[in-house]
Amino acid sequence: MLLTADLLLNYQRCSRRAFLDLYGDLNQRDAPNDYLLKLIQDSIANHQQILTGETYQKPSYRSGDWAAGADATLNLMRQGVDQIYQPVLLTEQDGVTLISVPDLLTKQPGESVFGDWIYVPTEIKLSKRPKQEYQIIVAYHTKVLAAVQGAWGETAWLLLRGKGYYEVDLWEAIPRMEAILEECLATLKNDQEPEVFISRSRCSLCHWYSHCYAIAKADQHLSLLPGVTPSRYLQLQALNLTTLESLADLH
Incomplete structure (x- = not known):
């Protein structure tokens, strides 16, 4: 089974949505409405604005080929690239492949399997608030990144629209993330479809x-x-x- 950060984010919002995203009939999904399309466009524009003037590299791979994306990302990390945009990070846990695609990895002094540097993740959000569900995802990125680089970073960030950087308290966020991750995996491994609830x-x-x-x-x-x-x-x-x-x- 593959678990992405998006799946974990959706699980926090609705366990049924995460279950259907993994096992549901794609033909039964609704087309995006106008408001959702605008949010997607605004998010893309926000990314472009933030990245203007930044120096970064992005792994090249065919969409959906996570293994190729992870290999391309590892090559950039081994080279010590200062900033990597939307890297692909993979690790295994209890027969599940955990996939992490943070918006940015930034190189900092430290010790990792790559040398005397480590990477820390940043997640770019359209929101102006550091929502708990976003902090959980940053903690998830930190976990998978630690497995890839052989070292835990001490910092991780949300980059909020109009508010700048918000440092996530990893000491508090990681234990909560681990509990939510365990619940999520148990739900997704279960054949029982979560009950419907309309809110x-x-x-x-x-x-x-x-x-x-x-x-x-x-x-x-x-x-x-x-x-x-x-x-x-x-x-x-x-x-x-x-x-x-x-x-x-x-x-």
Whole structure:
């Protein structure tokens, strides 16, 4: 199994989305809506603006060929290139290939398998806030990078739009990342598809929205009722109130 940082990010938002991204029928995915397309365009423009005037190299490989990308990245790291844009980092853990593609690797003094230098990761985000889910991904990049270069870096960064660099507290973020990573791998290795739950604020940009909504509507899932949040749904489950009929029986 292959686990990418994008898959781990989506797992933090919705375990069902991560499961469907790995095992779902791609023909059932929604096309990107106009708002999502604008976000993608804005993110590309943000990257271009940040990289203007920067000196960097980017590994050359055929899209989707992770092994070739990792080899090309290793060549750049061995050369001691000062800055690498969107490198491909691979390591194995319990039969799973962990794939990391941070936006930037920056060379710093230190000791690694490559010589008297190490690399530290930076993730470029369109957001102005250092969201916890982003910090978890930076910690994931740090973990995979440490396996590749044979040394842990002490710093890792988010580069936020209009706010500049934000240093991620790795001492706090890495243990949380490891716990989330363990949960994610357990979910993705399980044959049981996570339960559907419709949350308009979370689901509106997801390419599985129509697929999940159809299932929820057919099942008359309680998440379609106004005011049924994930936390309230857990409370209802604890009371064995999981259907419209069981709720109606209360009256």
